[in-house]
Every structure is written in structure tokens, then in C-alpha cells.
Amino acid sequence: MGTKLLRVVVGIAVAVLLLVGGGAYALEHDELDKILKSTPANGPFWKYGTVIMYGKSRKGGMKPAVFAHWSHRAKYTCRVCHLDLGFSMRSGDTGITREQYLSGKYCGACHDGKIAFSVKDGSQGGCEKCHLENQKSLEVAFEKFAATMPPASFGNGIDWIKALREGKITPRNTLTPEQSSMTLPEKLRQPLKLGTVSPRSDVLFSHAEHFAELDCSSCHPEIFNIKKKGTQQFSMEANLYGSYCGACHMFVSFPMNDCRRCHSSMSNYYEAN
Numbered sequence: 118m119g120t121k122l123l124r125v126v127v128g129i130a131v132a133v134l135l136l137v138g139g140g141a142y143a144l145e146h147d148e149l150d151k152i153l154k155s156t157p158a159n160g161p162f163w164k165y166g167t168v169i170m171y172g173k174s175r176k177g178g179m180k181p182a183v184f185a186h187w188s189h190r191a192k193y194t195c196r197v198c199h200l201d202l203g204f205s206m207r208s209g210d211t212g213i214t215r216e217q218y219l220s221g222k223y224c225g226a227c228h229d230g231k232i233a234f235s236v237k238d239g240s241q242g243g244c245e246k247c248h249l250e251n252q253k254s255l256e257v258a259f260e261k262f263a264a265t266m267p268p269a270s271f272g273n274g275i276d277w278i279k280a281l282r283e284g285k286i287t288p289r290n291t292l293t294p295e296q297s298s299m300t301l302p303e304k305l306r307q308p309l310k311l312g313t314v315s316p317r318s319d320v321l322f323s324h325a326e327h328f329a330e331l332d333c334s335s336c337h338p339e340i341f342n343i344k345k346k347g348t349q350q351f352s353m354e355a356n357l358y359g360s361y362c363g364a365c366h367m368f369v370s371f372p373m374n375d376c377r378r379c380h381s382s383m384s385n386y387y388e389a390n
């Protein structure tokens with residue numbers, strides 16, 4: 118009888134610790150506060166993931182070209198652009214020229230007047246659709262789009278995983294008539310428990326969720342070592358500076374502010390801040 122009571126008491130104490138301490142791993146309050154304070158605010162929903170390219174445009178006497186991830190990712194997986202079409206995942210890195218896209222590369226692969234409005238068409242504000250004069254139009258289009266999507270608290274304010282699961286978006290995985298793509302190896306189907314720097318880590322990583330949008334080469338070997346726990350210096354701080362998970366989860370995918378989507382045992386307290 119006595120041990121049963123003890124178990125109940127211990128059970129309650131653990132539950133309290135979970136709530137107060139913010140997780141089964143009891144991450145320290147001041148450690149968490151420090152990370153929260155150093156997490157950059159992610160700005161208005163419509164602007165998150167919007168890349169503004171001005172280097173070459175300005176030199177060519179044009180307004181900056183504006184590329185919105187939210188509108189494009191609803192139609193295509195990341196793989197289409199970042200693998201098949203060769204866009205870099207670092208802003209400004211691709212170095213797109215007019216000559217390239219006029220010959221069907223990069224934006225020109227789709228903006229050909231068939232799949233989407235053409236890069237050649239200068240009539241009726243054709244150039245200004247990309248070389249945006251006024252970003253207000255993009256904001257208005259976003260509001261209309263977002264109203265139909267499952268909400269989230271950070272990033273675009275859209276839960277993209279849920280949108281995918283509920284069939285609200287059905288992004289294409291290739292531009293050419295669907296090729297059969299590789300299936301995920303059996304051993305990668307179970308979520309991976311991460312704990313390279315922080316043995317108390319409660320973060321699970323799902324290859325399956327990511328493979329739906331990305332290719333192995335999006336992450337290996339540049340961002341992550343392919344050997345389990347082989348990634349060095351894999352701290353939250355590095356994530357916040359845009360390395361590792363932050364390479365996507367600070368710019369396009371739900372950002373680091375959304376602690377609980379990765380740290381499943383972290384309490385709400387930390388999101389309210």
C-alpha cells in the first residue's frame with residue numbers, strides 16, 4: 118500500500134516538474150530565457166519567406182524582384198526549385214540574370230506564358246509583376262490566401278504540414294510529368310531522437326515529414342552529417358543563427374520562435390513570451 122501512495126506522490130511531483138520546468142528534461146529557466154531573448158522576432162506573416170532580390174535589378178535600372186515562398190510552396194515542393202531548378206537556399210546566392218531566365222532557367226522555367234505569366238511580356242505591367250513597385254498587392258493577395266489555410270502562431274501564420282495533410286494544398290513534386298521518385302528507406306521511417314549537444318534533448322526529427330518536400334541532398338552532407346549524432350556544434354544558438362535546422366526554420370519553414378513544435382515537452386509559458 119505504502120509504495121502505491123509513494124508512486125502517486127512521485128507521479129504528481131513529476132507532473133508538476135513537467136509543467137514548471139518546461140519539459141521532461143527540465144531545461145533550465147535561465148537557459149530558456151536566454152534563448153527566448155536571443156530569438157529574433159519574425160515580422161508580419163505575409164513577409165516571412167519573401168526574398169527581395171535587388172543586386173542585379175538595381176544595376177539594370179529595375180525595381181527589386183520579389184519572390185514569395187508562401188504562394189509558390191502551395192503549388193510546388195521545395196525539391197522542384199531547390200533540386201531540379203538549382204535555386205540556392207541562401208538568398209542572393211543564385212545570382213539570377215535576365216539572360217538566364219529568358220533562356221528558360223530559374224524563374225523562366227515556369228514564367229514562360231504557359232505555366233505562369235511570362236518574363237518576356239513587358240506589356241500591361243508585365244515586368245512589374247516581379248519587379249514590384251508596391252508590395253501592398255502581395256500583402257492583399259496573402260491575406261486572401263491565408264484565410265483559407267489552417268492557422269499557426271509564427272512564420273507565415275500557416276500550419277503548412279496540416280495544410281498538406283488536409284489536402285488544402287497539393288504541391289507538385291516535379292515539373293515534368295510525374296517521374297517515380299525514390300521511396301524512403303525503411304530504416305529512416307522511425308523518428309530520430311536528437312541529442313548531440315544536449316543529452317536532455319526532447320527533439321524528435323522525422324525523415325518522413327521532411328522527405329515529402331525535400332531531397333536527401335537538401336540536408337546531407339552540407340547541413341547535417343549523415344551519421345547519427347555526427348553533427349558537431351549542434352546547439353540551439355547555432356540554430357538561431359541560421360545553421361542546421363535554422364537553415365530552413367528561420368527563413369521559410371515555421372521559425373525557431375515556435376519552440377513547442379520541436380520541443381514537444383516544453384510548456385506554453387515559453388510561447389507566450
Ligand code: HEC
Pocket residue numbers: 166167168170184186189190193194195196197198199204205206207208209210211212330364365368369370
Ligand atoms: C518556386 C521555387 C521555389 C520553391 C517551391 C521553394 N523555394 Fe526556396 N527559394 C527560391 C528562390 C528563388 C530563393 C532565393 C534564392 C536566391 O536569392 O539566390 C529561395 C531561397 C530559399 C531560402 C533562403 C531564404 C533566405 O531568406 O535566406 C530557404 C531557406 C529556402 N528557399 C527554403 C525553401 C523550402 C524549405 C522550401 C519548401 C517548403 C522552398 N524553399 C521552396 C525558390 C523556391
Ligand code: HEC
Pocket residue numbers: 182183184185188189192193197198202223224225226227228232233234246247292
Ligand atoms: C516552379 C515554377 C515557378 C518558378 C520556378 C517560379 N514561379 Fe513565380 N509563379 C509560378 C506560378 C504557377 C504562379 C501563379 C500563376 C500566375 O500568376 O500566372 C507564380 C506567381 C508569381 C508571382 C505573382 C505573385 C505571387 O507570388 O503569387 C510572382 C511575383 C512570381 N511568381 C515571381 C517569381 C520569381 C521572381 C521567380 C524566380 C526567382 C519565380 N516566380 C519562379 C510558378 C513559378
Ligand code: HEC
Pocket residue numbers: 170171172173174175176177178179181182212213214215216224228234235236237238239243244245246247248
Ligand atoms: C518572373 C519574375 C520576373 C519577371 C516577370 C521579370 N523579371 Fe527581371 N528579374 C527577375 C529576377 C529574379 C532578377 C534578378 C534580381 C536581382 O538579383 O536583382 C531580374 C533581373 C532583371 C534585370 C537585371 C539583371 C540583368 O541580367 O540585367 C533586368 C534589367 C530585368 N530583370 C529586366 C526585366 C524586364 C525589362 C522585364 C519585363 C519585360 C522583367 N525583368 C520581368 C525576375 C523577373
Ligand code: HEC
Pocket residue numbers: 144148149152153156311312313314315316318320351352353354356362366372373374375376377378379380387
Ligand atoms: C526546428 C526545431 C526547433 C525549434 C523550433 C526549437 N528548437 Fe531548441 N533545439 C532544437 C535542436 C535540434 C536542439 C539540439 C538537440 C541536440 O543536441 O541534438 C535544441 C536544443 C535546445 C536546448 C538545449 C541547449 C542547447 O543549446 O543545445 C534548449 C534550451 C532549447 N533548444 C530551447 C529552445 C527554445 C526556448 C525554443 C523556442 C524559442 C526552441 N528551442 C525552439 C530544435 C528546435
Ligand code: HEC
Pocket residue numbers: 301302305309311313322324327328331332333334335336337341342343344345346347348349
Ligand atoms: C531536413 C533535413 C534532412 C533531410 C531532407 C534528410 N535528412 Fe538524414 N538526417 C538528418 C538529421 C538532422 C540527422 C541526424 C544527424 C545527427 O544526429 O548528427 C540525419 C541522419 C541520417 C542518417 C543516420 C540515421 C541513423 O539512424 O543512424 C541517415 C542514414 C540519413 N540521415 C539518410 C538520409 C537519406 C537517405 C535522406 C533522403 C531520403 C535523408 N537522410 C534526408 C536530416 C535530414
Ligand code: HEC
Pocket residue numbers: 195277278311320321322323326327330331335336340361362363364365366369370371378379
Ligand atoms: C532543408 C530545410 C529543412 C531543414 C534543414 C529542417 N527542416 Fe524541419 N521542416 C522543413 C519543412 C519544409 C517543413 C514543413 C513545415 C513548414 O515548412 O513549416 C518542416 C517541418 C518540420 C516539423 C513539423 C512536423 C509536424 O508534424 O508538424 C518539425 C518538428 C521539424 N520540421 C523539425 C526539424 C528539426 C528538428 C530540424 C533540424 C534537425 C529540421 N526540422 C530541419 C524543412 C526543413
